[in-house]
Amino acid sequence: MNTALMPVKEPMEMPAPAETPNRVAAPAVTQIAPKLCVRKLLAVPLAAAIAIGIHLAVRKNDPEPDTTSYVIFLGGVLGLAVLLNLIQIFSCALRRWMAHMCPIIAAAIGLLFVWDVITSGFRLLPLPYFPSPASVLRNLLLDWELLFDSTWHSLVLLLSGYVLGALIGVITGICIGWFRQARYWGMPVLKIIGPIPATAWIPLAMVISPKAIFSAVGLVALAVWFPVTMLTMSGIANTRASYLDVARTLGAKPPFLIFRVAIPAAMPNIFIGLFMGLGTSFLTLIVAETVGVKSGLGWYVSWAQGWAEYAKVFAALVIMAAFFSTIMTLLFKLRDRVLVWQKGTIKW
Amino acid sequence: MEVSKHFPTPDDPAARTHALGGVSLSIAAGELVSLVGPSGCGKSTLLRLIAGLDSPQSGELWVGTEAITAPSAERGLVFQDPNLFPWLTVRRNIESGLVARGLLHAKRHEVDEFMRLVGLETFAKAYPHHLSGGMAQRVALARALINHPKVLLLDEPLGALDAFTRMKMQDEVLRLWEARGTTMLLVTHDIDEAIYMSDRIIIMTPRPGRIERTIEINLERPRQRNSSEFLRLRSDILELLHFAGQTTETASSC
Numbered sequence: 001m002n003t004a005l006m007p008v009k010e011p012m013e014m015p016a017p018a019e020t021p022n023r024v025a026a027p028a029v030t031q032i033a034p035k036l037c038v039r040k041l042l043a044v045p046l047a048a049a050i051a052i053g054i055h056l057a058v059r060k061n062d063p064e065p066d067t068t069s070y071v072i073f074l075g076g077v078l079g080l081a082v083l084l085n086l087i088q089i090f091s092c093a094l095r096r097w098m099a100h101m102c103p104i105i106a107a108a109i110g111l112l113f114v115w116d117v118i119t120s121g122f123r124l125l126p127l128p129y130f131p132s133p134a135s136v137l138r139n140l141l142l143d144w145e146l147l148f149d150s151t152w153h154s155l156v157l158l159l160s161g162y163v164l165g166a167l168i169g170v171i172t173g174i175c176i177g178w179f180r181q182a183r184y185w186g187m188p189v190l191k192i193i194g195p196i197p198a199t200a201w202i203p204l205a206m207v208i209s210p211k212a213i214f215s216a217v218g219l220v221a222l223a224v225w226f227p228v229t230m231l232t233m234s235g236i237a238n239t240r241a242s243y244l245d246v247a248r249t250l251g252a253k254p255p256f257l258i259f260r261v262a263i264p265a266a267m268p269n270i271f272i273g274l275f276m277g278l279g280t281s282f283l284t285l286i287v288a289e290t291v292g293v294k295s296g297l298g299w300y301v302s303w304a305q306g307w308a309e310y311a312k313v314f315a316a317l318v319i320m321a322a323f324f325s326t327i328m329t330l331l332f333k334l335r336d337r338v339l340v341w342q343k344g345t346i347k348w
Numbered sequence: 349m350e351v352s353k354h355f356p357t358p359d360d361p362a363a364r365t366h367a368l369g370g371v372s373l374s375i376a377a378g379e380l381v382s383l384v385g386p387s388g389c390g391k392s393t394l395l396r397l398i399a400g401l402d403s404p405q406s407g408e409l410w411v412g413t414e415a416i417t418a419p420s421a422e423r424g425l426v427f428q429d430p431n432l433f434p435w436l437t438v439r440r441n442i443e444s445g446l447v448a449r450g451l452l453h454a455k456r457h458e459v460d461e462f463m464r465l466v467g468l469e470t471f472a473k474a475y476p477h478h479l480s481g482g483m484a485q486r487v488a489l490a491r492a493l494i495n496h497p498k499v500l501l502l503d504e505p506l507g508a509l510d511a512f513t514r515m516k517m518q519d520e521v522l523r524l525w526e527a528r529g530t531t532m533l534l535v536t537h538d539i540d541e542a543i544y545m546s547d548r549i550i551i552m553t554p555r556p557g558r559i560e561r562t563i564e565i566n567l568e569r570p571r572q573r574n575s576s577e578f579l580r581l582r583s584d585i586l587e588l589l590h591f592a593g594q595t596t597e598t599a600s601s602c
């Protein structure tokens with residue numbers, strides 16, 4: 001269930017402590033963006049320069065092609081940071097964004113050179129399990145076609161399973177939450193079948209379905225279905241009675257009560273279910289790809305591991321992080337759009 | 349047209365409390381009547397019965413020649429909590445009465461009229477959580493009035509407002525009442541409010557809820573809150589309620 005908690009810890013919503021001095025200098029209300037202090041201005045280029053320096057110092061341990069691409073990459077970061085530092089003089093929006101993002105980006109680069117020191121520098125971690133950042137980058141670039149293909153397969157599988165599961169989940173949730181008969185018959189099924197982790201169905205799914213891809217879609221859908229149904233149901237069932245009373249005295253008939261009162265009132269809950277479902281769907285996707293479907297990022301990781309190519313494993317993990325967090329961010333964007341009426345009142 | 353309502357009683361099994369015990373009341377069209385009484389006297393229960401949200405254990409309720417069996421757009425209801433739909437803007441909240449009856453296309457022009465009526469044109473796109481208590485209650489009034497209800501039921505609509513906003517809103521409600529001629533039944537805890545606003549005050553007592561006394565208010569509007577008649581009525585009602593309170597206490601201690 002750890003993954004289920006992920007949406008609650010949205011990193012973007014975390015207050016950045018480094019932002020505080022900025023706020024004090026000029027309140028957010030003013031149109032003129034605060035001037036960036038030198039510390040922030042230099043943070044990213046400095047971190048990139050240090051990373052290059054450290055890498056040049058430790059690179060004797062790395063094979064030649066690895067270090068070239070890594071140096072080019074860090075050089076690119078350095079160049080981009082300098083360029084942005086120049087552009088921000090003219091752009092308020094960019095300056096505000098940089099005031100917010102610079103410390104965290106610098107910290108990320110800091111992690112890179114710590115990693116470099118630990119692996120290439122002092123060989124503190126056993127090879128080949130813990131490759132240097134340079135070799136991970138090299139593998140990412142070398143194998144990009146297969147990685148891209150795997151990501152694409154994962155995306156198709158994830159989206160079809162997620163959309164299917166979420167759709168069915170919302171519909172069953174509404175039915176169980178609203179209709180007494182549906183609740184009587186549906187609740188026991190939900191309570192007994194629902195808590196079984198979707199991955200536990202894998203052996204059965206592989207037997208039932210003619211093609212692995214269908215069983216994988218079904219499993220992801222099942223993983224999404226349970227939390228979405230549960231939360232939708234409770235949202236619908238907990239619609240404030242006075243909203244329904246008001247609607248009735250306005251002349252509302254049952255369709256209005258369901259579609260224009262109960263469902264909008266349950267929307268915040270439905271979104272919690274969608275986020276929980278997204279967490280479980282990532283998990284199920286990777287497991288299903290590892291054991292059943294012979295494509296996708298999950299398959300790639302286990303395939304690379306089979307060849308003891310741990311740099312490729314790490315490369316796939318990097319892609320996965322980017323892939324999943326992008327999807328999570330998109331869901332947050334959708335949430336902000338749909339629940340715009342809660343603006344200023346929600347805290348997650 | 350006469351609006352008459354007749355309420356004899358929930359004939360409950362012993363275990364239940366008698367929210368209302370034999371109440372009979374009839375209200376003329378266009379009248380503004382207040383229900384006043386201590387909590388637990390069944391004012392709100394009575395209002396919910398008239399709205400059709402609950403049904404009585406026994407007895408009948410009529411609007412004109414029609415028996416009340418279910419909620420209807422003809423009987424608008426405004427609660428103490430405005431209960432605006434928080435996911436809709438002010439304008440969409442006001443429209444929702446038309447949407448509920450499938451009349452939005454035919455009567456869209458009326459929405460602007462009602463927004464003006466309650467003075468909220470500039471807040472059309474605001475969401476309810478941005479509104480003050482008084483503004484939210486004005487939206488709730490407009491939302492209830494857009495269906496042109498024959499009867500508007502007001503369940504302590506101004507109870508949650510501060511004293512000044514409250515007095516302003518009393519005038520506002522009176523203005524709406526005079527402009528539209530809607531029959532209004534107002535539940536309130538506030539004796540001053542009842543005297544200031546209504547044609548008739550119905551004093552209720554609890555356990556079981558019943559009508560203690562009906563007082564006609566024949567003062568000219570706008571009424572003076574500090575006129576001698578006003579103050580006399582006020583002290584009469586206070587005395588009556590105080591007296592009523594004592595009898596119930598003795599009754600329950602027996």
